[in-house]
Amino acid sequence: MPARCLPPALEAFAAAHLGQGLRARFCGWDHAESSVWVLEASGRRAFLKAYHQPRKFRQEERAYRAYLPGLQKWVPELIAVCEAPAALLLGARPGALVQSAALTPDEEASLYRQAGAFLRALHAQPLVEHDPMPLAEALRRRAQAWCERAHGLVEAELVDWVRAQAAEAAGLARAAAIPRVPTHGDFTPRNWLVSGGALYVIDFEHAKADLWLTDVLKLWCTAWWARPDLARSFFVGYGRSLTALEEALVARLAALHALSTVVWARAHADVAFESQGRTLLARLRGDRFC
Known part of the structure; x- marks a missing residue:
């Protein structure tokens, strides 16, 4: 505490x-x-x-x-x-956290458009940090670290599946030669404020040079499953949609995100968050890759 x-x-x-x-x-x-x-x-x-x-x-x-x-x-x-x-x-910025605000569908659509516009502007900023490690290798090492930490928490067969998904993600990132950009790193409605219809973004402690898709990953894994209309609003603000390759890459990165959620939540005794991670793992394996 x-x-x-x-x-x-x-x-x-x-x-x-x-x-x-x-x-x-x-x-x-x-x-x-x-x-x-x-x-x-x-x-x-x-x-x-x-x-x-x-x-x-x-x-x-x-x-x-x-x-x-x-x-x-x-x-x-x-x-x-x-x-x-x-x-x-x-x-201080005015407003309430978006995740706890009572919003109409039109207000939600507006906020997601603004969220897309903010991310596009952030991703367009010139990098001031340059990681010499190739992005595909960084993804591989990230997956290895989380899979090792998952030992004893998640079934070995499921960990192996996540490792395979991460390896495919690394291959896709290498093939597409996607560059690093400045990212927020934890871009979810719990880090958004709304006031008078305007969006404000907080909490940049995870910000770093990374694959731009990491900033849509958590939205893809949560709000967009049940509300594809919010995804459409977001990408209107962002100025473009995911390509087929990017969609495939996000889907595979989601497996690693789900596993890391379980591991992090267990380490922090967050039972509800761990349940979300396990539910996402089951959903991804059943709905996306079988």
Whole structure:
């Protein structure tokens, strides 16, 4: 469980930028990947995000400094960076989380169009990081790591099937020579805010140079199964649809995503999330590849 009281060092850091009379309320998740507080001082509202993993701190900082300055209508303002302890002070955007908002079908369609437009703009930003490892090899290593961690949690035969799907994905990525682009890394409605019909995007701790399809993968695995109309709205905003090769690649990447969901959820004692991963594994194997 993350510490819910704002540490004195972070309180002083925030007060230096927001003013005195600081009030803090913990509003993060219980998975302890990071700690988040909503702050108010001198009539100003902001969020402070403290990181327990240096890699995620650097990824989110790089996203705000390198990729998001031209996308300010969609994202919070970066107010300040604290190096020790690692934290970002971010401006508050209005609105409620999309995943818990009561929306009409037209409002949903509009938000998914905006989500597509945001991703297209993000993916078009020039890369400031360059991974020398070929993308296909990175996919292979990623699959190997998750499959090893799944030992004892998922049936060996199913793990082998996921490994085979990942190998096919690596082959498709190699054949298509798809380049890396700046990605959000966790692009789902739980990281979207809506206010007055406008979409705002938060939580860039997973942002990195990657295959652009990783940013549609979670939507493909969840909302789009039951609501293909939302996929159509998204791709109107993105400016194009998936090619047949890209559709095949996403379907195979989904198998690895489902397995990693099970492993991550078990490590974090998230029973509901683990169930989602297992359901997705069963659905993919039964509906897509048999």
